[in-house]
Amino acid sequence: MQTLFSLQGKNAVVTGGSRGLGKEMALGLASAGANVAIISRTECPEVVTELEALGVKAISVAFDIGDIANHAQLVTIINEKLGHIDILVNNAGVQKRHPSVEFPQDDWEFVMNVNANAVFSLCQKFGKPMLEKGKGKIINLASLLSFQGGLTVPAYAASKGAVMQFTKSLANEWASKGVNVNCIAPGYMATEMNDALMKDEVRSRQIMDRIPAGRWGSGQDMQGTVIFLASDASNYIHGFTIAVDGGWLGR
Numbered sequence: 206m207q208t209l210f211s212l213q214g215k216n217a218v219v220t221g222g223s224r225g226l227g228k229e230m231a232l233g234l235a236s237a238g239a240n241v242a243i244i245s246r247t248e249c250p251e252v253v254t255e256l257e258a259l260g261v262k263a264i265s266v267a268f269d270i271g272d273i274a275n276h277a278q279l280v281t282i283i284n285e286k287l288g289h290i291d292i293l294v295n296n297a298g299v300q301k302r303h304p305s306v307e308f309p310q311d312d313w314e315f316v317m318n319v320n321a322n323a324v325f326s327l328c329q330k331f332g333k334p335m336l337e338k339g340k341g342k343i344i345n346l347a348s349l350l351s352f353q354g355g356l357t358v359p360a361y362a363a364s365k366g367a368v369m370q371f372t373k374s375l376a377n378e379w380a381s382k383g384v385n386v387n388c389i390a391p392g393y394m395a396t397e398m399n400d401a402l403m404k405d406e407v408r409s410r411q412i413m414d415r416i417p418a419g420r421w422g423s424g425q426d427m428q429g430t431v432i433f434l435a436s437d438a439s440n441y442i443h444g445f446t447i448a449v450d451g452g453w454l455g456r
Contacts, residue, residue, distance in 0.1 A: 210436045213238030216287050217435065218331065220270055221297030223249035225396040226346075229424025230294055230431040235259040237432045239292060242283045244268050262287065270297050270323045271315075280330045289338070292435045293331045295324045295345045298364075300398050302357045313360045320364030325371055332375070332384060339383040342435045345372050347388040347446050349453060365390075369446050376444030385443055387434050392450025395421040418451030 217234045221227040222243035231241050232255065240262040243252055248265045256263035264286050268279050283290065299319045301312040328343055335341025348365035349355075355362050368388065375386040393399060393412050403409050403421070413419070430449050433439050448454050 209438045210432060211238055212292070212432065212435055215239045215291040215435070216242070216289060217292035217294065218242045218244060218283060218290050219294045219296055220244045220327070222294075223247070223252055223265075225398070226391060226394060226424045226427050227294075227296040228252055230296060230427050231256060232259070233428030233432050234292065234294075234435060235261045235263065236428070237436065239435070240287055242266060242287050242290075244270065244279070244283075244297070270327065271319045273318070273323055273326045276323075276326050276330045284334075289334060290331050291335070291340070292342045293327065293344065294431060294435075295327055295343070295368075297323075298346060298361075298398075300358065300361050302401070304357055305359045308359055316360035317364050317367075320361065321367040321371075324368055328371075328375055328386065332379065332386075335384045336379060336382050341384040342439075343375070343384065343386040344431060344434045345369075345386070345388045347372070347390040349390060349392055349448070349450060351388070351390055351446065352454060372446070373444040380443040385434070385439060387439070387442055387444065388446035389427065389430050389434065390446050390448045390450065391427060392416070392422050392448065392453045394426075395423055415456050416451040416453055417456060420451065422449065422451055 217239040219227050219231040222231040223245035235241050235256045236259055241256050243265045248267045253263045253265050301316050345368050347369040350362040351365040351369040372386050372388045430447055
């Protein structure tokens, strides 16, 4: 059973891995034996130190994933520093809040570019050598708003709906070629992105009252699921979105 969930000798990429859910998932992958490349806007040597303390190789690459034109160069850099990538976790994302009737077009395009366009491009760029090898794991971060509409976040809801849907499309094409493409949909997590919600006493209480688990989630709650989807334990799971939400969607 330990072998089934082991990532020993595997190489993983985690976008947005310098903090929050991305950092915790990177630590989870490393604890299972994977070498990890962190992609973030700035280098994060302190996270590299934490990862290396788990006995794996780790690197940090400063890159704006919204710069889609240079994704091929990013893949080359990571392959040169870490080696062939076996696991891709598309975690990085952005959020903009405005009433829908006033939502700026620039903010809409910014959110869609980072959360959907860039994720699809990275699936393509890292997925191609996985397909050539006949094995690989791609884990995209969806959201509760892949299922629901939310309030004042139409671009975020649209982008996360797109991620869940094109994950299914990729799985339909790539499952028979040995590459698993799946999603994790985090629930309400105590992260910087949700800081405004947590500080809103009324909305925060409404959210808490609906979560059967009775608490906001944490980055550690993501680790078991990302290890599972990155390991051989999930080899027959394709195109599925696992909600890590404390029971929110079942309420």
